[in-house]
Amino acid sequence: MLSQSVYTLVNQQNGNLSFKVFEFDNSSYFDHIQRNNYFTLIIITSGEGLAKVDLCEYSFKENTLFAFYPYQPFMLASEGPLTGISIQFHHDFFCIYRHHREIAANGILFNNIYQQPFILLDQNNRQILLNIVGEIVNELKMEALRKDEVLVSYLKIFLVLATRIKLEQQSIKSVNGNxxxxxxxxxxxxxxxxxxxxxxxxxxxxxxxxxxxxxxxxxxxxxxxxxxxxxxxxxxxxxxxxxxxxxxxxxxxxxxxxxxxxxxxxxxxxxxxxxxxxxxxxxxxxxxxxx
Missing domain, CATH: 1.10.10.60 (Homeodomain-like)
Known part of the structure; x- marks a missing residue:
């Protein structure tokens, strides 16, 4: 999907990474414990393995979307090929805490101690989210007016749709539970x-x-x-x-x-x-x- 593997946006005031999208084609990116000072979203497009998150372990397969908050320890172990796309963004670029009423992601996608830190995507949802990632990449390629605002808008749409999917899956799980x-x-x-x-x-x-x-x-x-x-x-x-x-x-x-x-x-x-x-x-x- 991406003609180039990494796209970034840097905070011009302090030189720190604000926003990053990259495509990975092996497990080496996340095969050791991560404790990043930014939010991380990962869509697994192919492969399977074991995710170690906080003190827990979860099996995962393709069409899984992970959502990790800053300093949350995680790693993805895969015996075979693992491909996917990751979005990473800093609080300074988009603060989940500040915008929780708009997107409802904090406490559902992120910082949710009561739910597993991933959702499963059907083919339709996967394509919708990947299309948004494609639009984000196109914007990152451009030198255009108010790029930050456009990227934040796309990010909000991505987070809102992912939150909807997780809420639907929680509802189904509740109906089928004990x-x-x-x-x-x-x-x-x-x-x-x-x-x-x-x-x-x-x-x-x-x-x-x-x-x-x-x-x-x-x-x-x-x-x-x-x-x-x-x-x-x-x-x-x-x-x-x-x-x-x-x-x-x-x-x-x-x-x-x-x-x-x-x-x-x-x-x-x-x-x-x-x-x-x-x-x-x-x-x-x-x-x-x-x-």
Missing amino acids: DKQLLIIQDLRNAIEDNFRTKHSASDYADMLHVTPVVLSRAAKNHFNMTLSDLITERIIVEAKRELYLTDKTVKEIAYELGYDDEYYFSRVFKGKTDVSPQLYRDTIGFNKGA
Whole structure:
């Protein structure tokens, strides 16, 4: 599809990568752990393998769309040929947090601790998304007025359509699932969303939902492929990232609002999940004061 393998847009103010589209024809691009400071979208056009994401493993095949948020650890291992196309963009180019009402991608495509980080594409959806990528590439080739705005528009369309596809697949999965377990899982999701700032232990949520920790942990593992403790911590980290990017609150203030009296313990928890400190995350991802 692409006559040239890599197209990029650089931030003229700081020289950093803002936006990139590239085609890959082997597994070497992603066969080692990635912790990128930008969003990554990957469409697998042929091949299959094993994706390692955070602490989980998922089998994948062609016509899979992956969506990874900044500093999310992932790698794609494939024994045979692997081809596809990747879009990468920095917060400074397009901030998912700021535009969540327009595209609804944050919490569905990205930063969704409750869902697997990929969707399956049928032939029609695959072609629609690849056509948008083609338009993006054409725009990147041009030296034209307000290129950034056109690229952002295409990116929004891509993200909205991908979000629709994921929502449809979630709906189908819910209809076909086990009603009793799904009820427990929904109660758990609601409990975490309402209480993650103050309650951090698995036993807190077991008591709240009137089930044993073993039952709740098993449900979390079956549905989220994560331990219950990791699920709670991931939700805290997602909120911490949002606060670090969108506000001018100190790390100490953010830690306190998320239920940590010890700023340094919070920083260790954050770094354990992201490999960077809260301050480095803010400095590297970009910081919009007064948001």
